[in-house]
Amino acid sequence: MTDYDTRKLQCHCCGKTSEHSVLMSSNSFGSRDLDQRPPKMYRWTIASWLQECPYCGYVAPSIDKGDAKARSFLDTAEFRAASLDPAPDPVSRRFLVRAAQHAYDGERRSAFLSTLSAAWVADDSNRPSDAAALRLRAAGHLEGPRITSIDTRLLLLDVLRRASSWEAAEALTAELTAEELDYPFAEIVAFHRDKIAARDDQRHTIGQALEGKPPPPVAVKDPELLKAIARHIKIVPNPRRTGP
Known part of the structure; x- marks a missing residue:
């Protein structure tokens, strides 16, 4: 509401x-x-x-x-x-x-x-x-x-793709791919790469880019830390975000 x-x-x-x-x-x-x-x-x-x-x-x-x-x-x-x-x-x-x-x-x-x-x-x-x-x-x-922020460059990548600025989008995709980014950034870049190759300038969501690509498991060597995390997840609810 x-x-x-x-x-x-x-x-x-x-x-x-x-x-x-x-x-x-x-x-x-x-x-x-x-x-x-x-x-x-x-x-x-x-x-x-x-x-x-x-x-x-x-x-x-x-x-x-x-x-x-x-x-x-x-x-x-x-x-x-x-x-x-x-x-x-x-x-x-x-x-x-x-x-x-x-x-x-x-x-x-x-x-x-x-x-x-x-x-x-x-x-x-x-x-x-x-x-x-x-x-x-x-x-x-x-x-x-040069912009170093990954977040800003990912936004720029989508802006270039949506504006059909294919050459600039391909160059930025190559730059980001060469950096061997972690999840979920690498998956989002790969999604853009496929859409750019297809000359797709339509709106897509982060959920679509990560669909079927769950985050990799994280190995926790400290069992006590694992228990503490589990307790935290049980006690603290996941708030719904309402901001822009």
Whole structure:
């Protein structure tokens, strides 16, 4: 179940008050997509992930919060350009404004993720050409110094595949394969490799990539540690995750 509340918030940047719908709770059941897009019902709350001040245009998860950099960004050409972005819907544009702020602050991964969220909006609106263009735009935020994070590179791999950027996807697949990754990363890379070879640019989930591929057994040499782990599993429930 998803719950919202309507609240009046004072903008961190201009100080004016406006009314906003605030997401109070939601849930997600099922496997995330390979680009970490959450399953329903949480994926349907995307319009509430960012707020926008109707007076100054400040965009944030909650416009009553921010820092000095957020205020200074509003005076930049980058903010003005992002605010005038011809995105076909306000939700996508909010993510692109947020991406521009992250890029201005030098936060490449955050700019990448915000732009990817805009692509998810295009997916839901059945605009595959826009979604592909936004994915390539997201990938552009990661250009520059080499990315070492496996997590970020796996996200980028899915972004390139979904955007039909086959040459770049094949190069990244080869790079990751050469690193001899452990479970589940190696299995996800292999899944991508097969889909890229088939020129498959469709949405797939992490569950699909790991289907029929259980994690390898872990040898525990300390029997007392094994007992402690068993007790922990019995006592501590497995919480259901509700976040993005």
